[in-house]
Amino acid sequence: xxxxxxxxxxxxxxxxxxxxxxxxxxxxxxxxxxxxxxxxxxxxxxxxxxxxxxxxxxxxxxxxxxxxxxxxxxxxxxxxxxxxxxxxxxxxxxxxxxxxxxxxxxxxxxxxxxxxxxxxxxxxxxxxxxxxxxxxxxxxxxxxxxxxxxxxxxxxxxxxxxxxxxxxxxxxxxxxxxxxxxxxxxxxxxxxxxxxxxxxxxxxxxxxxxxxxxxxxxxxxxxxxxxxxxxxxxxxxxxxxxxxxxxxxxxxxxxxxxxxxxxxxxxxxxxxxxxxxxxxxxxxxxxxxxxxxxxxxxxxxxxxxxxxxxxxxxxxxxxxxxxxxxxxxxxxxxxxxxxxxxxxxxxxxxxxxxxxxxxxxxxxxxxxxxxxxxxxxxxxxxxxxxxxxxxxxxxxxxxxxxxxxxxxxxxxxxxxxxxxxxxxxxxxxxxxxxxxxxxxxxxxxxxxxxxxxxxxxxxxxxxxxxxxxxxxxxxxxxxxxxxxxxxxxxxxxx
Numbered sequence: 001x002x003x004x005x006x007x008x009x010x011x012x013x014x015x016x017x018x019x020x021x022x023x024x025x026x027x028x029x030x031x032x033x034x035x036x037x038x039x040x041x042x043x044x045x046x047x048x049x050x051x052x053x054x055x056x057x058x059x060x061x062x063x064x065x066x067x068x069x070x071x072x073x074x075x076x077x078x079x080x081x082x083x084x085x086x087x088x089x090x091x092x093x094x095x096x097x098x099x100x101x102x103x104x105x106x107x108x109x110x111x112x113x114x115x116x117x118x119x120x121x122x123x124x125x126x127x128x129x130x131x132x133x134x135x136x137x138x139x140x141x142x143x144x145x146x147x148x149x150x151x152x153x154x155x156x157x158x159x160x161x162x163x164x165x166x167x168x169x170x171x172x173x174x175x176x177x178x179x180x181x182x183x184x185x186x187x188x189x190x191x192x193x194x195x196x197x198x199x200x201x202x203x204x205x206x207x208x209x210x211x212x213x214x215x216x217x218x219x220x221x222x223x224x225x226x227x228x229x230x231x232x233x234x235x236x237x238x239x240x241x242x243x244x245x246x247x248x249x250x251x252x253x254x255x256x257x258x259x260x261x262x263x264x265x266x267x268x269x270x271x272x273x274x275x276x277x278x279x280x281x282x283x284x285x286x287x288x289x290x291x292x293x294x295x296x297x298x299x300x301x302x303x304x305x306x307x308x309x310x311x312x313x314x315x316x317x318x319x320x321x322x323x324x325x326x327x328x329x330x331x332x333x334x335x336x337x338x339x340x341x342x343x344x345x346x347x348x349x350x351x352x353x354x355x356x357x358x359x360x361x362x363x364x365x366x367x368x369x370x371x372x373x374x375x376x377x378x379x380x381x382x383x384x385x386x387x388x389x390x391x392x393x394x395x396x397x398x399x400x401x402x403x404x405x406x407x408x409x410x411x412x413x414x415x416x417x418x419x420x421x422x423x424x425x426x427x428x429x430x431x432x433x434x435x436x437x438x439x440x441x442x443x444x445x446x447x448x449x450x451x452x453x454x455x456x457x458x459x460x461x462x463x464x465x466x467x468x469x470x471x472x473x474x475x476x477x478x479x480x481x482x483x484x485x486x487x488x489x490x491x492x493x494x
Contacts, residue, residue: 028123280461282459
């Protein structure tokens with residue numbers, strides 16, 4: 001695995017933290033506030049004879065290793081959330097389908113965590129020294145504590161990353177991460193000497209790698225190297241690594257397999273309106289990086305299907321998921337344009353895009369670039385009520401691209417476009433697919449679909465007629481139109 005690849009991926013993850021100044025400040029400054037707060041709040045504990053007989057000079061030298069481990073634990077939790085973000089935005093899938101070695105993706109995540117934790121540990125140790133703490137083992141002891149704490153943090157980062165890879169849910173990653181992390185911290189000597197705690201807590205601490213790191217660090221600050229304690233800590237870290245790292249690697253391999261699953265997957269989808277069945281046991285899939293045309297006569301159930309896929313209509317039966325999850329869970333990575341009529345006529349094109357960006361929590365500064373992309377710059381400040389149907393279609397496409405989505409779902413985007421506009425749309429959709437995006441587009445323009453899409457799904461009366469690559473399906477038919485008409489029997493649908 002070329003080192004430059006995983007260094008690049010790690011650098012990207014670090015740069016993301018730097019571009020989030022609030023998160024960066026919290027990561028570096030909050031531990032300092034906690035160190036000062038706890039060392040002052042519990043400094044009276046140092047006067048307790050039982051505390052002093054254990055060899056601790058003051059609460060600051062007792063608590064500094066605890067603060068370092070606490071910081072590593074929460075950085076590990078942030079690592080899992082960062083992985084969840086990469087899953088949600090499709091970045092993991094992009095990397096998995098690129099020539100980048102799979103090992104480099106994991107190594108890049110570890111590389112970023114390593115440098116982040118090292119920076120935090122250095123800041124905490126320097127702050128402790130500035131507050132009066134001194135290592136009984138000198139600078140060598142400080143370096144050892146930094147190395148042990150960072151190693152523990154990198155190993156523990158496997159836990160939230162494992163949760164993220166298994167659940168693909170930000171909420172569960174955060175909730176389970178805290179649920180598992182907090183007991184690791186509190187069932188140790190982080191806040192109170194272990195020897196003064198109840199026997200059952202001491203027994204639990206013997207299986208807690210964090211307790212070994214904290215106890216070893218307290219010895220480095222207060223008494224000496226204590227080789228036996230260090231040996232026990234190294235064994236605990238080795239056991240934790242032997243359990244957690246292979247589990248995380250295995251989960252990553254399962255994500256690799258999952259990335260081969262369809263981006264859009266419809267199974268047994270049915271929708272009834274009273275006695276009428278609009279969609280009847282419909283199943284099809286759409287692969288990554290494709291333009292898939294969704295075809296059918298008027299009233300075939302195309303729009304109803306798309307609305308169920310986007311969570312706008314509740315299915316009577318079946319499922320419709322994107323990247324294995326309902327639309328509500330992946331909405332930030334999906335763009336959609338279902339009709340060209342959902343605009344406020346008094347708002348300008350630029351104003352509409354900025355309002356959509358605000359509603360989605362996206363960057364409103366993208367509005368001008370998107371208007372240029374759909375060739376509406378000259379009309380950006382005109383009221384939408386003055387736009388033609390074709391201009392509104394282009395604006396709908398720009399709105400769908402607000403969040404830089406990996407999946408686009410479009411309903412009749414060519415309606416109202418002149419021949420030049422249809423040609424532009426063809427290049428636009430092909431270009432997006434070439435970037436690895438997935439596009440599902442309904443249309444009645446069969447000749448244009450044949451030049452734009454690589455795959456097709458044809459339905460009639462709510463049922464699937466056929467689906468697959470256009471080249472495979474038209475081997476026995478002269479054109480896509482011939483195939484469509486032979487399946488639907490609709491001479492007027494051209």
